[in-house]
Amino acid sequence: MTEPALPAAPTVSSLRRGMTVADLKQSFIDNLVCTLGRGPKLATPHDLYAALALTVRDRVLDRGVQTVRELAGPSARIVAYLSAEFLPGPHLMNNLVNLGIVEPMRQALAELELDLDRLAEEEEEPGLGNGGLGRLASCYMDSMASLDVPALGYGIRYEFGIFDQAIKDGWQAEITDKWLRNGNPWEIPRPEVTCEVMFGGHTEKWYDDHGRFRVRWVPRDVVKGVAYDTPILGYRVCTCNTLRLWKAEAVESFDFEAFNHGDYYRAVEDKMVSENITKVLYPNDEIAQGKILRLQQQFFFVSCSLQDMVRLHLLLGRPLARFHDTWAVQLNDTHPAIAVAELVRLLVDEHALPWADAWAITQQTLGYTNHTLLPEALEKWSVELLGGLLPRHLEIIYEINRRFLEEVRARFPGDEARAGRMSIIDEAGERTVRMAHLAAVGCHTVNGVAALHSRLLTETVLRDFFELWPDKFVNVTNGVTPRRFVAVSNPPLARLITERVGEGWLKDLARLRRLEPLADDPEFRRQWRGVKLSAKRALATLIAERVGVAVDPSALFDVQAKRLHEYKRQHLNVLHILSLYLRLKRDPAADIPPRVFVFGAKAAPGYFMAKRIIRLITATAEAVNGDADVHGRLKVVFFPDFNVKNAQHVYPAADLSEQISTAGKEASGTGNMKFAMNGALTIGTLDGANVEIRDEVGPENFFLFGLTAGEAAELRARGYRPRDVYERNADLREVLDYIGSGALARGDTQLFKPLVDNLLWSDPFLVLADFEAYVGCQAKVSEAWRDAEAWTRMSILNAARMGRFSSDRSIRDYCARVWNVDLARAPQE
């Protein structure tokens, strides 16, 4: 026997693997010259960044190939995380941290007279998501790799991600996100990994050779999905999973007829229509978009991903009847919920499995995570639209529903109202498919994302389902990765922590508890304050550069950074700022500790009220920042374009984290965790994961205010009259009258009228109801801030008690409660 030419487990050259300064330096030069074809003289900063990225990527891919090899080994269950959105953030620094070569790389570059941080700034982040849901998917990818859980992330390679935000004349302006403009060194295109996805047309019945009844889908269009893979390396492990994103292309063969008939333009037009599917991300946060293109996007990536899994499964030589043994598929909200029908279709129509088997496999494969209770965010597709685009899936959904309602009626005989409420098809008005019901029926497990949210889910939106299948419902509280949100975002803090608790806390965040006794050590508190101050100085510099406002780093940095939505109540924050401002105008000697209010928030482009709230913030900033009576004691900053890259500068610099949503509306929140990990104290309501954060850090270290979810519901049931609150509270009256007067709008009384009217006459998110409690709580914040030692103590204790909110804990919970994945291989410290 001769040696095979290509070994099964090849060893790559040390120039691509090596971690010494010399290896890194040589590898960087090789990549610059041989991969990019650039000499040092002509190299642009972007060329240098690209060479650096490729140098890091070499080390990452070496591990990626190893991980794929291991998948073929004795069967471990593989997690497939299906998400229409991912927000990975810049890859470079994260990979350097995970590889453990930040310093050697810094030195290698320094020897070439290059600066690591400056080159890292060149990286454009993939903004393939709107906010919390997309970022959560990326935190989970990071944690799965770090825990050695084999996983694939499946999603859409949008050509244009979430828009870049600029502020023009105080208004949000949206700029197209051309993130691929300079290429993307982190992705490997796989032109050979393709799937065909069908749309439209009709179905036909037929009988196969065994005389079995079958259905064939004859599509009107076929689109090709092409895989683009991004390696996702875990922290200090060899596991490197894959984020596989699908790009839509035209199938070559499809337009041949038009082409041959000389209809060149029609052929090209069809190509463009196909490619449209993955052109652009819908920039809506918490609102379901009933557009056909959106459904095309959802089905496109779901079909590609499931076909890919089937193909890999067969490649591994495993029988389709055991599909669920290999794959744990998690649906990130209902955006991929069409997977329920598509998996059944693939198994029954394409692979000739009996319905009962296909259904059992589907139910054992899929899990569903719900991220919202807001009615406007619950997806419903018109039956007509869905049936036109996916005729076979509509038939399958009807059949699933028929069998399901049989079960409901057997359990609750005579309760037709219940059957109507639970039906996957909503028959009231235009008939629609309720995607949350489809997911709840087709999945083995349904989970909410924080304890309160999971409870409310079983009491409201999915109550009937909970009564039918109580065991299906579990909670998995969200978490965030401390690698990106502490180690990458805040290196000085990470160093200070490591000095005191030793290495290992980034893998086992519970070890942060070891910081607790240090809260009583004045020297440690001094160091802690020093780290915070340096982050605030850095943010102040960015604010000066980008917003042109000078802020004092020694002031209290009060930050609200998240998508703009009425339920998140950025306007409540503004009302408080204006109440302080008007107090200073009345009494310029008032003793108010200096504060810098920082906002970061993108508004959905079509969300009228959200855009007005941005305008209100910028108008407030104009009034406050320039007013001599204020003496610089208050500053208001709208920091534009809040994305992962900017967030990394914002979280470390916050003293106070605003988590002030109407109780019962924020499913979990994850920014709340990122701020607290960086030593911010929280002012917040009993909503989402705030409840659990407060339990962990202790009520004495958390500024709580406002109605509870139960009280909010009672108030609404009693008949809430915001106007009465206005009449009763002089402070509130003054603020609202001030906004209404046009004082913030050069006398224009119309600009903020819709906002003020909405608050006075409707106020669906109980802003006025919570105003007094909020202002009172903020006064306590100001008092607490005066005692720097006590504040620092609380800050340390907050960070020290955040262990539970590592996404590693969330992933362990998913493995145990949802995926039935054994973590034996993972470090259990």
Ligand code: F58
């Ligand atoms: C968010 N949802 C929740 N949706 O609002 C937040 O409380 C939670 O912490 C987070 O999920 C993670 O569980 C969210 O971000 C979206 O952005 C959707 C995008 C697609 C359209 C509908 C909203």
